[in-house]
Each structure stands twice: as C-alpha cells, then as structure tokens.
Amino acid sequence: MNPQGERWTAEQVLALAPDTASRKAGGKLATAGPWSATGACAQSVWGMCQGGGGAPYRTVVDLGGPTGPGYTCSCPSRKFPCKHALGLLLLWAGETGEGSVEEAAEPPEWAAAWLSGRREGAGGQTAGAAGAADPAGGGARGAGTADPVAARRRAEQRARRIAAGATELEQRLADLLRDGLAAAGDDSHAGCAPWDETAARMVDAQAPGLEARVRELAAVRDSGPGWPARLLEECALTHLLNQSYLRVEELPPDLAATTRSRVGLTTSTAELLASGTPVRDRWRVLGRRDSGDGRLTTRRVWLRGEHTGRMALLLSFGAAGRAPELVLPTGLVLDADLVYYPSARPLRAVLGSRYGPPLPPPEAAAPPGTGIPQALAGYGEALRDDPWLDAWPTVLAEVTPIPGPDGWQLADPHTAAALPVDPRCVDRTNLWQLTAVSGGGPVTVFGECGHRGFAPVTTWDPQPVPL
Known part of the structure; x- marks a missing residue:
C-alpha cells in the first residue's frame, strides 16, 4: 500500500492485471479521450469511461482499504480488475501531461457511496458477491481481495477455465498431428486462421501463457527452411505444458510453480514482497532491453549478485506511450533485497528494500565471465529445471564477434569453440557496434544463451558499453 497521496507507477498498476490481454486493453484506455468526471483524493480514484453503449461506465478504485485495493465498475467484464480500472489507474499514474487525473476535495456521490460501504466492511463484500453471482451482468463489481471466499472461488473458476483451455489445445495438437505437419504449411488450408481462433480460445480460458505458445506455433511455418522440425519441437513443448498443468497437483512444488507461471498464473508484486524470502546482495546491472508491441513497452533489466x-x-x-518506470543504467551496483518469483529455476524477481543509493561499477572492470562450454552447460542445467526456458542470462569472457555468410558467431580464440548468434539479432545494428568495440579482439559480452544461439545485450572493453 502506498502512502496517502503517493501515485503508483505504471509497473505497480500493471502488476494487478489478471492477464496479458488485460494489460494491453488497459493500456489502450490510459488516455484522456474516453474519460470524463475523473478525480482522485486520499486513497481513491474514480472516473467515467465511454464505452460502446450509451451510458459511460462508472469506475472506482479504492487504493487503501483494510483488505487491500478494491475495484468496482459498471461494465460487464468478468475480470478483476477490469480494463477500465486498469486504464483509470494508468491515467492516474501519469502525474503530468494530458492524461493525468486531477486531485479533488471529495469523490462524487456515486463513488463515495461505494467507497464508504467498502471501508465499513459491508459494501466491498456485497459488491464482490454480486459480481460473482452475476458475472455477465452490468452491476458494480467489488475487489477480489475484499472477500477471501469469493477470491478463492474466482481462483478455482480460473483454474478450471485454464484446464479446459489446455484440454482443448491438446485436441488441436492431436488434430494437427493426425492431419500431418505439412497441412500447417499449406496456404489452401485457411492459413493461420485456425491458430488465431485457438489463440482467442486461450484468451477466453484466461491462459495468456498458452495463448503465447499458440502464437509461436502459428509463426513457425514462416520461419524458413526446416520449419516442420521446429513445429514438431514446439508442439512437443506445448503438449508437455498442457499435461503438466492438467496434473499440476501431482508435481513437486517448485515445478508446479513453474508450470502455473508458464500458463499465465502469476503472483502479485505486493503478495510476493509480503510472503517471499528477500535475498540481499550487491546487485550489478548487467544489461537492459526494451521491447514493445505499439501499446505496451516491456523493459527487461538483468542483474547478478x-x-x-x-x-x-x-x-x-x-x-500508452509512457516509458517503463524502472530506470537502472547498465553498470550500476545496488545494495538491495530482491524477492524471486516461485520457480524450479528462479530468475524473475522484484526489487525490495534498498540500502543506499546506486553505486558506480568498479572502475575499468568488466564483470567476471565464463567460457562457451560452461555457458552451454549452464543453459542445460537451467533447462533441466524449466523445460520451457528459451534462454539463460550469461556473461561470456574473451570472445570475438565474427560475421560470416552462415551467420554471426562468438568465437573463443583460445579453445577454438564458437557459439552462433541468435538469428533474430542479425538485423540489429548493435552487432556491428559490438564488432567496432571489439576491433577484432576478444571482449566480455553479456546476453542470453539459448537453443537459438547467443543474443548479445552488453559488451565491455574494458568499460561497459550498452549495445
């Protein structure tokens, strides 16, 4: 919970989203255009969002109730929080600019009534029960955390939806193998339309992880020569994920946590910080990379203790055009706590308490690295714990970038070992920047080592130079 009057960051808002589709939909609504009568005071935010119908949807967010954040909206969405609540919070999180929500002395009557009821203890439970009893209706929806019984019921309902989605996807894979992989590459068979329909079904099942895997399956046939073998590999991994989730109660706890995260069930940041075990260290920022789809920008920051x-x-x-809030330049050192998400091979984490300001890196010192055989062995060990892992972060020491007709490589001049560069990186100008920094000699490179090769992110010679 934030102190009174302190606005959240976009990361904090998006961490509340139940799935990737909700993040994207909320991002589209994080502009002033569809909103009217917005305002914020103390621990509440409200606004009216014009939808496709006549009357605008009334949305209220209680940021600091006794049981945690709560949301109500007159839209018919079944998700907690809905896209209107996420969009309103993102609008409010922008402290400056056209989309910001202004402070007000008090909420309007329609918002105050719900806020008062929830904070007294009765209103939130009533709204939550109404939302659960009539999920398709247009009545107000309360906070998922206001009623533990209702929250548990919603979690069980989502688990059943995901299981149904995994079962349906299994049938789709069986049909594909029965008809033959060649049919997937035959344009006369409606192209990618069946995959698009299957992906939409995974969205309905509230399984964004399965949706992402379906999108990957659809893209394989356009990946060049050898695509049938790659499609078979992806089908096998998807089948493994489906079966793992359908038998998740039989798995060891860490593998079960990995499986749940892979299908799209994640732990909220607040819950993780409250229940997880912090790991304090001096964390060095090894690299940063931004990616986006035009509506949502994702920033990845890698650290090593x-x-x-x-x-x-x-x-x-x-x-909605805003840069991610987390700004940690490459090379900085943080004395801080990190809390890892549950997993058989923990990697993703959230930043907890900091013990002082960031420090510059050791002067003229590249981070210690490893050789190519050790990097491949490290990825293999990580893959043993998480079979759906695409790559593992690695620092390579004394490798030389070499362009060639068959693709780029990072070569070790001492052992003659070489590691291909991920083909998806070939069009990036940073490979030529890496070559310029190298000058034909060995450098230290940080990136991700995976089954497609090595994807460079940062190089040092001897000072860190972001690619």
Missing part, C-alpha cells in the same frame, strides 16, 4: 552469483531479471511495463 556479487556475493551470491545469482542472476535476476526485473520486468517493468509502460503503457
């Missing part, structure tokens, strides 16, 4: 040697990945999100 100087004492523990553990790798960590921090994710930050920015919506």
Whole structure:
C-alpha cells in the first residue's frame, strides 16, 4: 500500500492485471479521450469511461482499504480488475501531461457511496458477491481481495477455465498431428486462421501463457527452411505444458510453480514482497532491453549478485506511450533485497528494500565471465529445471564477434569453440557496434544463451558499453 497521496507507477498498476490481454486493453484506455468526471483524493480514484453503449461506465478504485485495493465498475467484464480500472489507474499514474487525473476535495456521490460501504466492511463484500453471482451482468463489481471466499472461488473458476483451455489445445495438437505437419504449411488450408481462433480460445480460458505458445506455433511455418522440425519441437513443448498443468497437483512444488507461471498464473508484486524470502546482495546491472508491441513497452533489466552469483531479471511495463518506470543504467551496483518469483529455476524477481543509493561499477572492470562450454552447460542445467526456458542470462569472457555468410558467431580464440548468434539479432545494428568495440579482439559480452544461439545485450572493453 502506498502512502496517502503517493501515485503508483505504471509497473505497480500493471502488476494487478489478471492477464496479458488485460494489460494491453488497459493500456489502450490510459488516455484522456474516453474519460470524463475523473478525480482522485486520499486513497481513491474514480472516473467515467465511454464505452460502446450509451451510458459511460462508472469506475472506482479504492487504493487503501483494510483488505487491500478494491475495484468496482459498471461494465460487464468478468475480470478483476477490469480494463477500465486498469486504464483509470494508468491515467492516474501519469502525474503530468494530458492524461493525468486531477486531485479533488471529495469523490462524487456515486463513488463515495461505494467507497464508504467498502471501508465499513459491508459494501466491498456485497459488491464482490454480486459480481460473482452475476458475472455477465452490468452491476458494480467489488475487489477480489475484499472477500477471501469469493477470491478463492474466482481462483478455482480460473483454474478450471485454464484446464479446459489446455484440454482443448491438446485436441488441436492431436488434430494437427493426425492431419500431418505439412497441412500447417499449406496456404489452401485457411492459413493461420485456425491458430488465431485457438489463440482467442486461450484468451477466453484466461491462459495468456498458452495463448503465447499458440502464437509461436502459428509463426513457425514462416520461419524458413526446416520449419516442420521446429513445429514438431514446439508442439512437443506445448503438449508437455498442457499435461503438466492438467496434473499440476501431482508435481513437486517448485515445478508446479513453474508450470502455473508458464500458463499465465502469476503472483502479485505486493503478495510476493509480503510472503517471499528477500535475498540481499550487491546487485550489478548487467544489461537492459526494451521491447514493445505499439501499446505496451516491456523493459527487461538483468542483474547478478556479487556475493551470491545469482542472476535476476526485473520486468517493468509502460503503457500508452509512457516509458517503463524502472530506470537502472547498465553498470550500476545496488545494495538491495530482491524477492524471486516461485520457480524450479528462479530468475524473475522484484526489487525490495534498498540500502543506499546506486553505486558506480568498479572502475575499468568488466564483470567476471565464463567460457562457451560452461555457458552451454549452464543453459542445460537451467533447462533441466524449466523445460520451457528459451534462454539463460550469461556473461561470456574473451570472445570475438565474427560475421560470416552462415551467420554471426562468438568465437573463443583460445579453445577454438564458437557459439552462433541468435538469428533474430542479425538485423540489429548493435552487432556491428559490438564488432567496432571489439576491433577484432576478444571482449566480455553479456546476453542470453539459448537453443537459438547467443543474443548479445552488453559488451565491455574494458568499460561497459550498452549495445
């Protein structure tokens, strides 16, 4: 919970979203255009969002209730929080600019009534019960955390939806294998339309992780020569994920946590910080990379502990043209706590308490790295714990970038070992920047080592130079 009057960051808002689709939909509404009668005071935010119908949807967010954040909206969405609540919070999080929500002395009557009822203890439970009893109706919806019984019921309902989605996806894979992989590459068979329909069904099942895997399956046939073998590999991994989730109660706890996260069930930041075990270290920022789809920007920041040697990945999100809030330049050192998400191979984490300002890196010192065989072995060990892992963060020491007709490579001049560069990086100008920094000699490179090759992020020679 934030102190009274302190606005949240976009990352804090997006961490509340029940799935990726909600993040994207909320980001689209994080502009002033559809909103009217917005305001904020103390621990509440409200506004009216014009939808496709006549009357605008009334949305209220209670930021600091006794049981945690709560949301109500007159829209018919079944998700907690709905896209209107997320969009309103993102609008409010922008402290300056056209989209900001102004402070007000008090909420309007329609918002105050719900806020008062929830904070007294009765209103939130009533709204939550109404939302659960009539999920398709247009009545007000309360906070998922206001009623533990209702929250547990919603979690069970979502688990059943995901299980149904996994079962349906299994049938889709069986049909594909029965008809033959060649049919997936035959344009006369309606192209990607069946995959698009299947992906939409995974959205309905509230399984964004399964949706992402379906999108990957759809893209394989356009990946060039050898696509049938790659499609079979992706089908096998998707089948493994489906079966793992359908038998998740039989799995060891860490593998069960990995499976749940892979299908899209995640722990909220607030819950993780409250229940997780913090790991304090001097965390060195190894690299940063932003990616986006035009509506949502995702920032990845990789760190490594100087004492523990553990790798960590921090994710930050920015919506509606806003840059992600997390700003940690490459090379800085943080004395801080990190809390890892549950997993058989923990990597993603959230930043907890900091013990002082960030420090500059050791002067003229590249981080310690490893050789190519050790990097491949490290990825193999990580893959043993998480079979759906695409890559593992690695620092390579003394490798030389070499362009060639068959693709780029990072070569070790001492052992003659070489690691191909991920083909998806070939069009990036940073490969030529890496070559310029190298000058034909060995450098230290941080990136991700995976089954497609090595994806460079940062190089040092001897000072860190972001790619």
